[in-house]
Amino acid sequence: MRTPTGLKYAKTDEWIKVEGDEAKLGISDYAQDQLSDVVYVEFMVDVDDHVSKGDAVATVESVKAASDVIFPASGTIVAINEDLADAPEMLNSEPYEGGWMVKMVLDDPSDLDEMLEAEEYEAYNEEREG
Amino acid sequence: MTEATIYELSQPGRRGFKFPQLDVPLSAVPEEFAREEIHLPELSEQDVIRHFTNLSQLNYAIDSGFYPLGSCTMKYNPKINEVLARLPGFANTHPLQPIVSVQGNLYLMYQLQQWLQEISGFHRVSLSPAAGAHGEFVGALIIKKYHQVNQDTKRVKILIPDSAHGTNPATSSMSGFEVIALPSDARGNVDLEALKAECDDTLAGLMLTNPNTLGLFEENVVEVIQLVHNAGGLVYGDGANLNALLGMMRPGDVGFDIMHFNLHKTFSTPHGGGGPGSGPVGVSKALAEFLPSPIVTIIEEGNDDIPPFFGFYYPEQSIGRMKAFYGHFGVHIRAYTYIAMQGPEGLRDIAEKAVLNANYLMTKVKQDYYLPYDRSCMHEFVVEGVWDEIPDVHALDICKRLMDYGFHPPTNYFPLIVHEALMIEPTETESKQTLDAFAKAMAAIAKEAREDPTLLTKAPYTTPIGRCDEVKAARDLVLCCYIPE
């Protein structure tokens, strides 16, 4: 299970990577493994929407489940990964790279302080498995 | 083994069914509306008969074998039901005929309403909902309207046990309620403390399945209902598991306010490969005026010489009309016939034998499969389809392997609160021999799992097709036949 450092993780399995002014968001390797083969991603937001922490980003559908991806921080959407429409399986194969979901400008970068570092998230996963 | 599609069998120019020639002068069809072409198949009657006959033989059905699907009550469908539902005097009546010309239909529906009321202890029944989920929707809307009429607008919460069928929370959402899941305790009952915590003035109601989806009778049912009532809420009963209660207990007697029936489960009407069902709803006296319209009633009482005159009435505070016409009349006829052939003793016998069969099978099956709630069950029970020491084998694999033994698998992955759940409901129409054969197969499969797990993970081997690529089905969506130009 990959858990790259330099990213922040939520207990609800989203990750955020700060890149300059923007923050990129996606789901973790652990999450995609739980879902198994993703067949569809339905975004609940559009570019320029303002979202609050706790709002739904998207619903990710696999053959056996449909899970909601939640915003761990508030901000404004600047980009949505259109590639996921044709290739939802990228969430499985590249959850941290080509499988990014949205880019946003955060309202308050300190929202991220509540999130977990890579090692903390790994430990949390081990706890869940046990 | 695959069968061609109707489009693949089609031959341009082949003519099957014909109507008589036109016997009136021709009127032109306005060109702006005339259809250019319609691509329907061109087949002979024998093509059609062979095609669908061959397709039917790829199916497993109750008529071919045992179907222990928990929560579905796959009991034997009596053939007399099929014959009587097809009587032309029923089948050829138009729903808008003057009521004086359909007194037979109205009499039958009225009697069925009365019998369902008597069986369940409810004050009034509407036969109109088309299926269980439809009946649930009716129930949720009745709860909503009841509180609205009482101007109790704070009541937005519906409580639903975590073991509930997915239609329960889906229905509640559709009705504009907030869904709160209630955990189950170690004995499989609704957790009373969790329930008490939610009993306040924001509580609209509780949806309860009894027996629940673990096949267990809710041991605190009276207290649970009282708690909700004391908080001003209503209790909705999901009647999917009524088979265990026929002649045993009437839900209305213990305080349920509303309940839906599944005629296609409890009352032997066929499942049809996915419907049609029928989901009548029964309510207490306080809720009678909220039922969906219309309901059959006696317009003029009869006497010794003249039968009563039946018609429709539209309850004053009805939630409205939930579908066209009066419900699935064709299904009502079947349920009527069934109840008429059971009588009070027969109904009680159904519950007794359903529960007997389930406990017998449970006693045998739990020897090889973990039973998380080890107490006397009602008409169904749930085991785990997994063994800690055999990580490669899951409930799904056991199900697939059962097909090679000639059985339809039980319900799997439901209820959600049991890990790798296998929900088994034998029903009362199965013989001891069938149950023994099934238990034997389950034991054999458990043995195979220990000795050669791949036998399960690659099963089934003897069915018309093998395991399907469901990911491909969802990713490369093909929802229609290819139609050659």
Added chain:
Amino acid sequence: MFTPHTPQEIDEMLKVIGVDKIEDLFQSVPEKRRFPKLDIPAALTEMEVAAELNEIASANASTDDFISFLGAGAYDHYIPAAVDMLLRRGEFYTAYTPYQPEISQGTLQSIFEFQSLMTELTGMDVSNASHYDGATAAAEAANMAYHIFRGKRKKVLVSRAVNPQYRETIRAYMQGQEDVLVIGDEEESSFAEDTQKLIDKIDQDTAVVIVQYPDFFGRIIDYTKLVNIAHEFGALVTFIFNPTALGLLKPPGAFDADIAVGDGQPLGIPLSYGGPYLGIFTTKEKYIRKLAGRLVGETVDEKGNRAFVLTLTAREQHIRREKSTSNICSNQGLMALAATIYLSLLGKNGFKQVANLCYQKAHYAAEQIANLEGYDLAFKDTPFFHEFVIKTSKPVDQINLHLQNHWILGGYDLSQAYPELDHHILIAVTEKISKEDIDDFVAALEEVAHD
């Protein structure tokens, strides 16, 4: 009655379980509620129940006894013998929902074929495996539109020329969403400019406009302008169609409808006093994920054989639970099979033929009746399919009573649902009606006018 247990078997089973008697298994039922006395009649044998039901059925008069001109949402069409023969096969009607594809290919493939036929019929992209009936399908269309806009658009605009029972059902369904308004049909109308008046009501808050084609009065209306304007405002358009009509007329897809729903009862399903019927639900590809109900898709098995499975199940209630857009579980599987068999038997030519027969006979009847004194065609310049409205000089109930004495079922008295249409009767003509039947009908109508 159908429990096979012998006394000896019961004893053996009780021993295995470890209880003395069956009653011991019901200890958890509250004692004072256990084993209630049920006041229902004693059991009848099969022979007795058959006699009873025959007697009940004989208290009815049916379309076998009358010549029927009743339509208004349920139609008396001929059902080929092969349909019911196949429906009686236990492998079809006693099968369950096809959750285990390996042993349900019969059901799955026939649903797949149903979906194909429905998309072809309507000219839409995708069909689900069925809905309860036309009314609930229309209500689900409103529900679906509401969810597509995520609740941001609150208006459901419905034409008053839509079947009244369907409009009631839409309202009943949408009452769960408190902020939704179902409007557009409340005011009495002369039905002269009703489509334009509906168009005038479309705005940015409209989620969907719902029209019927042909409408409840049988009229064939060109909704091209309505669709264009609705789309300009970003609203969806739902057509409620009659399937037989689509054998002759341009389908909803050709008008760029977003959703097309209807009742498939005319496709090989008996009148059966109103049910079970068949809800047909079709839509554009882009709305597939919002589509309620089951979907069958094509795939392959491990050996590469073509196979059919239920797909996109993650949308459904058993997975999405409170987040699913609809709660539908059982649908109308066997009725969808009936429609599939019916259309396969009739095929391209048979289906075009039945549509044309209905159209032609209805037009002959309309002309003959309109020529009578005291009877006028209500919507003179509007084309119609197989139903039309006659304005009468005598009260409709008087006319219908007279007709009944001649063993004719007259049309539907429109004043029952439209106060502004007093003295108006809706007449339907199907392929089962012969020219002689129509002439008898006309003669009987003429008699009434002279009473």
